Amino acid sequence: MNSKKVEEFKEYLTKIENLNNTIALVDWDMRICMPKGSIDSRGNMLAYLSGEDYKMRTSERMRSFIESLKNEKDLDEVTSSSIENCEKEYNRTKKIPANRYTEYVKLASKSSSAWEEAKEKSDFSIFQPYLEKMVEFQKEFINYWGYEDNRYDTLLDFYEPGLKVKDLDITFNKLKKAIISILDKIRNSGVSPRYDFLQRYFSKEEQEEFDMMLLREMEFNFNIGRMDESIHPFTTSFGNKDVRITTNYHKNEFVSAMFSCLHEGGHALYEQDIPDELSGTLLNTGASMAVHESQSRFYENIIGRSKSFWKYFFPKLKAKFKQFEDVSFDEFYSAVNRVEPSLIRTESDELTYSLHIIIRYEIEKKLINGEIEVKDLPRIWNQKYKEYLGVEPRNDAEGVLQDMHWSDGSFGYFPSYALGNLYGAQFFDKMVKDIPDLYGRIERGDIGIIHSWLKDNVHKYGAVYKPNELIKKVTGENLNAEYFINYLYRKYSDIYKFEI
């Protein structure tokens, strides 16, 4: 093994990491701190930085590192994976002309800002011209990258390497069928949990105190992290020593900010746990977007909506909030697990959540394949919501403008959320087998045990393994939707009293 060359390669990747962390910080500031009138100037700054990043990832030097190292013998597993990733990305990036990429990044910054304004004013027409250009860029880029069966495969592969539309259609149809079957049993159950108490008034300050306590209990490390407010909650990081989350308080929706905190907290633990040794490899992040979502949705739902979790936290909740004075444990547990088809993805229940994703997936697929047009999105969006979920948005803000993903070009990302549910349930099954009396330990307040297991079994690998390798390494088998489907049946048959 040519150790000197490997060392140089790692130094080069460290520079790219520093540049990426800088870009993430400049972006965070744009969303959280930046004065409005600075948007064009910030766009130029980001365009410059992304241009430099692009140059480094596609440089002659990068090509030469890849060429000389990829056939080296005796490379360790990490270096080998790092080189493989760089080569894949080099080939992908190199195919896009630098000036087109820079144009795209500039547009993305303006588009994000237009989306924010459009959402605030609930007016899709403000966002439409930007979105049209963003979609055209995706199509143009896919032509550069190439594709086999379906143009959308190319975008999917960005977030979940190897996943194809033809397989995802099967998985999502299976999931859709199961959800519809459960939804049907719920509708016929006659059970209708009360939830009025969740919509009582909770000041921002008292919500924040409780949510911060939960973040501390789940072991979010505030010494290397912070929490802020933003319209749409998100997690970002500038390396494993500065991981930032946001939430959004609603004064008459107690659980909204709380579950956002658990969700973003799940992402954040993953990033904070990445070992220092993975710097200089570009593998110092999550294995894929879906595996990242498995961590966030795990804390939000599988843990955060479980009986054991609330056996420990419910007494604390009662002690803090007089708003829950007249509420029993069972009432609270049923309320946070209440199923009701609704309009907003991030506030939807655990069961119907995946239907929100499937709608977005279907729209993206058609948009990218040129089967529908941007100007028709509000109409199509509303139609699908009516058809699948039985609800209809009254305006664009609670409809097609609710998510920021399309504004910054994250097409192909949405399926990761639903896949995250599947990974999470499969990890949980293994965790229950590994840790004796897991439920009992959680009930007694040992929330940290969950974090320890995830750190040792998932987080510590960063992106060294591909998602399909990781799930096999951790659980001994390939991704299997049955774990999540069975989990859903168990939970809802208990709450809604029906036979499986």
Added chain:
Amino acid sequence: MNSKKVEEFKEYLTKIENLNNTIALVDWDMRICMPKGSIDSRGNMLAYLSGEDYKMRTSERMRSFIESLKNEKDLDEVTSSSIENCEKEYNRTKKIPANRYTEYVKLASKSSSAWEEAKEKSDFSIFQPYLEKMVEFQKEFINYWGYEDNRYDTLLDFYEPGLKVKDLDITFNKLKKAIISILDKIRNSGVSPRYDFLQRYFSKEEQEEFDMMLLREMEFNFNIGRMDESIHPFTTSFGNKDVRITTNYHKNEFVSAMFSCLHEGGHALYEQDIPDELSGTLLNTGASMAVHESQSRFYENIIGRSKSFWKYFFPKLKAKFKQFEDVSFDEFYSAVNRVEPSLIRTESDELTYSLHIIIRYEIEKKLINGEIEVKDLPRIWNQKYKEYLGVEPRNDAEGVLQDMHWSDGSFGYFPSYALGNLYGAQFFDKMVKDIPDLYGRIERGDIGIIHSWLKDNVHKYGAVYKPNELIKKVTGENLNAEYFINYLYRKYSDIYKFEI
């Protein structure tokens, strides 16, 4: 003129500006938002970015631009000044080895953080080892840069091009003599203004409301700026479209945060007013540190402590704060102009302020010339305060640790504050001549007239002219300390009832 080459040069400088703006943002975040545990990681990020900046400023490309453009004919004034500046800086920077510069930037980041901790714990020994290394770096760098009469000249020149110790000694001695003479008359005047009401309790929130109103009245543009809190108030900018100031509220010191806001607001107006046309020249900033200080100290003192200003704002102050119920206009005006030698530079009165600067100047000069050692600073500091101002710090926090400047290596900066007073008074004399009934207009609330004059006469030039060129262009003569000295005599003879 080779327009194509000039265009390329401007593109190159635009990249440097984008990089500088990024570094300023990463630094702002470090001081205002960053979680503590991220300090080492942030140091690496800044070291990387500064290394890139260093590379661009000292590149073969930069040398080639300078060589090919500096003897071009028909260059416009701005391009010509831009090239001259770049050449000066190229020569200065090129003399420092890149690895030493990178080491220095890394150290500066840790040193700033050590200073913060040392100040918080009031323990100089925490900061001492870092400061020693910072001073050694200055000495090493001066050896690279070279010097003629005095090593300290080289540092002075960074902030005020062309200024020499031998001249500054004369100016500062003249100023010292005048201040001591006035101070003497004040001591013998028998006048002792009451100021108890300034030390009543003012909540942070009500201070903030009033200070924000003042910032709006002076025309700080919040659409391209923001205000935050930090231990030591400062101004930073990421181009003319994102200018950020900070202040520090003291609940029993009403004027502290308020005058900080006027001070930083003065800096900020300068940066917000830089014309867009100056981007791509590296001249899109103030003419020098002293000229920058002339703007901040102008709003803080010459305007913010004037009778006309308070004739307009005093009724608003009374209406807002019941704490001033029993206070007359004259009492308030005398209180904010009260002279009393004190410990903290940023809270010192307008008259004795320059003595604080002269102490720092004398210490820096000796430190850089190896006549005193870092370990002796607390002792020397305390001695000088006793000797010049008749006051003695009880601990390091209110003594040698009070300013951040040495922690990030800003040696040679302090004199700019006192020079700023001189520039400011000379500008003001011209402003009074130019604007009919200026005092009356301020009294009637036309605060914007001040901003307009400064914008048209000072701000719009950015750094196109050197300080000595600028003062001549604006006022028709060279820098002359008499304007400030006369201003001080006029103000204090009125308040303290003595003959000039």
